[in-house]
């Protein structure tokens with residue numbers, strides 16, 4: 001990996017938290033049926049945009065790699081801090097960028113990495129039940145068409161920190177938005 005310095009270190013921390021999240025998942029009997037398929041998905045860089053008091057919606061970003069030889073789809077998002085969550089994309093509507101829910105979920109081909117980031121694909125958290133402060137950790141549950149369910153920990157970041165992190169990311173141009 002060509003990721004150096006502090007960002008690389010932070011990425012490792014976030015990834016460790018993902019592993020911890022999966023460990024929590026594995027320890028839940030009700031989720032055992034999904035545990036095996038979860039191992040085919042690597043979920044990293046989970047972060048949530050910080051909010052100011054009174055804000056009712058915010059975005060989340062994540063990198064998902066499908067390590068299996070079968071296509072999968074991210075079809076559901078849940079978080080305890082939001083009444084509702086969805087997968088959104090940005091569309092150009094006559095020169096005005098608007099966000100819209102993805103119909104039918106987000107396809108992740110076999111062996112493919114999909115990166116959700118500001119300005120493109122994102123997780124949309126609506127009906128926020130609390131203010132999200134930078135540094136806070138929150139569980140986010142991602143549901144896939146294969147039946148895999150990944151409960152991962154995301155860190156809340158200031159919008160400026162989300163951008164700076166993106167610039168050093170390993171790019172897969174074909175699939176980035």
Ligand SMILES: [Cu+2]
Pocket residue numbers: 059088089099100122123124
């Ligand atoms: Cu949105």
